Ligand code: SF4
């Protein structure tokens with residue numbers, strides 16, 4: 001079985017990781033069952049965050065008495081040293097452990113460093129000296145911040161969006177991590193739901209020996225798919241390569257990754273869904289999107305006040321209000337065509 005080494009941490013994370021954000025959406029008993037099945041199926045690396053409401057607690061309940069069998073990674077959004085210490089104490093309590101294996105600064109707008117005035121890195125170091133944190137990581141959606149973290153030598157791991165839609169700059173970050181022996185954790189390996197073939201995604205990331213994907217898993221069926229890929233890793237056959245090629249052609253360029261960092265929108269627009277509507281209509285069952293609720297959600301785009309909040313906060317530099325308008329126009333055209341056909 002593939003066993004990904006997480007850079008200089010020396011952690012052998014197994015064949016793949018589990019992203020625990022979606023656990024927030026399911027009942028405790030279901031989450032506990034899912035997590036234990038994942039562990040039994042060969043997944044040992046679990047990534048959560050203080051900000052994912054009750055996800056940490058569900059992990060703590062699932063793995064009570066089994067701490068030595070799992071690698072636990074979490075994150076803190078704190079922006080000061082004191083806030084970080086409070087978050088860490090809460091994460092430890094919720095996870096039911098006395099140490100976190102990989103603790104990460106959660107998508108900060110700049111790379112925390114000693115002496116930057118925030119006190120964040122100092123608080124992280126203090127936690128490491130106390131044995132409450134084993135390794136120091138950072139997550140980010142901004143390539144410049146992720147590169148700076150790797151180049152600084154201050155971080156053991158970097159978590160960054162990475163899938164077969166990633167471009168050569170992202171791949172260069174993966175190579176830099178390999179060169180500096182920094183662990184690379186891939187978030188959004190299904191590109192926020194735009195990639196619908198987990199076998200193609202799993203096989204493609206397998207090309208990068210130092211990349212640990214953490215698949216967001218919420219349903220038993222999703223877990224079954226990934227456990228099947230672990231048991232029998234999908235080969236990169238010509239047919240799968242063709243899926244990847246077509247997706248790259250179809251989804252290349254500027255697109256919304258559904259990260260949600262532009263929220264909240266003061267006009268109440270559901271940006272991560274609305275800004276991807278054209279692609280969702282092509283790639284997913286359309287009933288939900290063309291329902292009365294779907295239409296109301298999309299037409300809210302007309303309420304945009306051009307405040308600029310989304311554009312300023314998008315880590316991918318998207319002109320989000322323009323993207324939304326293009327999606328609304330294409331959506332109305334889709335509805336019109338559907339009416340004409342029926
Ligand atoms: S510019 Fe429009 S879509 Fe963006 S946050 Fe402001 S109101 Fe919302």
Ligand code: SF4
Pocket residue numbers: 255256257258259260261262263271272275310313314315316318320
């Ligand atoms: S518009 Fe940008 S910030 Fe908002 S969800 Fe999409 S990628 Fe993320």
